[in-house]
Amino acid sequence: MSHISARVVTQLPAHKSLSNYEPFAAGPTHGSTHGSTQGSTQGFGLRTLEHLDNVAFAKLQNTCRQLISDGVTVGFSTVSVVKAVFFDMDATVIREESLVELSAYAGVQEQVHQITERAMAGELDFKAALRERVALLRGLDASAIDNLAAKLTLMPGIKELVASCRARGVPTFMVSGGFVELAGVISAAVGFDGFHANSFGIEHGRLTGEVVGSVVDATGKQEFMLATCKRLGLSPSEVAAVGDGANDLPMLSSVGTAVGHQPKGILWPLLHAANWSGDHRFLVPLLLG
Numbered sequence: 001m002s003h004i005s006a007r008v009v010t011q012l013p014a015h016k017s018l019s020n021y022e023p024f025a026a027g028p029t030h031g032s033t034h035g036s037t038q039g040s041t042q043g044f045g046l047r048t049l050e051h052l053d054n055v056a057f058a059k060l061q062n063t064c065r066q067l068i069s070d071g072v073t074v075g076f077s078t079v080s081v082v083k084a085v086f087f088d089m090d091a092t093v094i095r096e097e098s099l100v101e102l103s104a105y106a107g108v109q110e111q112v113h114q115i116t117e118r119a120m121a122g123e124l125d126f127k128a129a130l131r132e133r134v135a136l137l138r139g140l141d142a143s144a145i146d147n148l149a150a151k152l153t154l155m156p157g158i159k160e161l162v163a164s165c166r167a168r169g170v171p172t173f174m175v176s177g178g179f180v181e182l183a184g185v186i187s188a189a190v191g192f193d194g195f196h197a198n199s200f201g202i203e204h205g206r207l208t209g210e211v212v213g214s215v216v217d218a219t220g221k222q223e224f225m226l227a228t229c230k231r232l233g234l235s236p237s238e239v240a241a242v243g244d245g246a247n248d249l250p251m252l253s254s255v256g257t258a259v260g261h262q263p264k265g266i267l268w269p270l271l272h273a274a275n276w277s278g279d280h281r282f283l284v285p286l287l288l289g
Helices: 054-069 098-106 109-120 126-135 143-149 158-167 180-190 218-232 246-254 265-270 280-288
Strands: 004-011 032-038 045-052 073-077 085-087 172-179 194-203 206-212 240-243 257-261 273-275
Touching (some): 004 054, 004 280, 045 054, 054 073, 054 265, 054 273, 085 218, 098 109, 098 172, 109 126, 109 246, 143 180, 158 280, 172 180, 172 218, 180 194, 194 218, 240 246, 240 280, 257 265, 257 280
Parallel strands (some): 085 172, 085 240, 172 194, 240 257, 257 273
Antiparallel strands (some): 004 045, 032 045, 073 273, 194 206
């Protein structure tokens, strides 16, 4: 019978204990637990479960997904070190939904916010919703893009995570349903190895209200990930992806390690990890061992 080893990383609230959950309970189990440690500054606990049979591993998966639905930052991985990591941008690499923030300059923020929330929850077709939101920005002075780029804020720990990946020779990429005019600035600030996003139509210094070229939607994100894996000679099962909403679902469902960053409920059933804390340093021990 084959056996599986898994790393489990958690950030537990004070009122919760892993000992309340069967795969981590003391006493005889289908596996054994070794070396629980705490991160010195972030409070992330690392635990290794060894010699898990298929039944025990299934229980581990179910328990982690139960914890995810309870709002606990937790993740498991059976890969020693992932070979590449793909990140969504909005509400994952940066705190904001960039298109919502840009729409404030046009005085249509509430309208764009409502459409964005429904699209990220999977209630609207992303491609149609994106075109509808961009159309509301028609006539906006393009200088607003540069003004916004200077104000966008990075999620905590993202630079440290990407630097740790680089030190281990693991390439990182950002793939966004947002726009290259903003994504390029964020990519350079974080240090990603590449990025892919949509493009605004701009004429005479103003937004035309159109998206130039093909829309990078959920399928476009997945296709970029798969094409990049092929170019690097990697299997999707060897890589991780990090995202928060419905637009990330196909990409996350195609990789070996699917991470939700403060994820919408539509993603919960397929996740290997959920980062409710928002601090990307949680992923260093999970993805890099």
